[in-house]
Amino acid sequence: MDPTCQYPTIFYRGDRFQVEESSEFWLSETPEAHRSMSWGSAFPRMVTYGRFRENGRAASFYCINTHLDHISEAARLEGARMIREFFFPLNRPLILLGDFNESPDGTVYREFIHGDSLLQDSWRQVHPREEEVATQHGFDGRPRGSRIDWILATPPFVVRRVAMVTDNQEGRYPSDHFPYEAEVEY
Template identity: 40%
Template sequence: MSTRTSGLRVMTFNVRHATDLSPNSWEERLPLIRELLQREIPDLIGTQECYYSQIKDMLSILPDYEYIGLGRNGGSRGEYSAIFYRRDRFDVLEYDHYWLSDTPGMIGSTTWNHEAPRMVTWGRFRELGSGLQFYMCNTHMDHLSEEARIKGAALLAERAGEFDKALPVLITGDFNVGPDSEPSRILHQGGFTDTWNSAAERGGEDLGSFNDFKDPLGKGPTWRIDWVITRGGIQVDSIRIVNDHQGGRFPSDHFPVVAEMRLSYKT
């Protein structure tokens, strides 16, 4: 028996909902997002804040991708925490959703002083050709309630603990809090590692990931609120914050974070 590896480029990207006026309207930002994504060509993208109309627009600029997701208010209603994936590389074996609340199976539930429902979308993926399997979760934590972030991180770790322990797990998300935080500690206790710390190389160490449509530095490193974290047989080669901006225009009020990693499997 030998060990083989398979490379993955994983992105987390809060694309911002489609409610802003010019110059930050969705229609004006979509070409910038298309340029960014077609240059980066991620294998998997955990997105936050997409409405269904934006999901369709994303598919129009990503013709080689499919997605899994559900509106946080059920059906196509509300923001998605959708996962886009290259259909020439992966098959989805199973997927589901749950809500970050005391009643995670109840669509749209809020019990931790949320302003709005928060949820997790997850999938079990199989790489075509190699047969390698792994899990990916994607989420968007509450921006106001510390209780919701702490309890949400605990539920995320608990549910990930129910996955097949032989398989790697990666989580993408906008956690709305920096790395030196209680949610980060909880996920670390759950066996997860922040790829920013485990990566052999880092790009943009002076940056944060929230730019508010105006800050080329993303408010600095304490504002690295968008994370890629992993558990299991995953080696991270590099991670970087992609701080695209053109003439004062930004693709989103968040910068995407891109991690290059390798998943190990036995043959």
């Protein structure tokens, strides 16, 4: 593991799930090249994924975590297209999550949610009429901007609950974003 890189990590319960496959690729024109960048990206960006099977079940699903570029709209859109082109043809249930650095009314969101996509936004499933919330706060706990962190899932996942996590210790936050969690049934 390269200590100079950000890795979009996937934590899972080893007592409940088996990993059948796991890997990563870089969101660039050379996805196999470590730390590669394209399309005006400010930093190397990547995808981490695993194919998981719940104990006692025959079917498996993919969990995909990413962090898209915060500067280049072209890099975000091309990264989204790469993810879509890699995972959608696999024809398996997906959970796609991460820091997409774009609000749900942007082009990246539309790349994942509209058209022939089966992905659904977990936040909007639970809060369809609620005004959008912000997930970024700049380490001070005051929300600003929009919800740039998403958890998207295809059927047969059913979202039961979502919640913003605002935990801190004496005003110190582990991230400049509030993560949110989703409880899903599979």
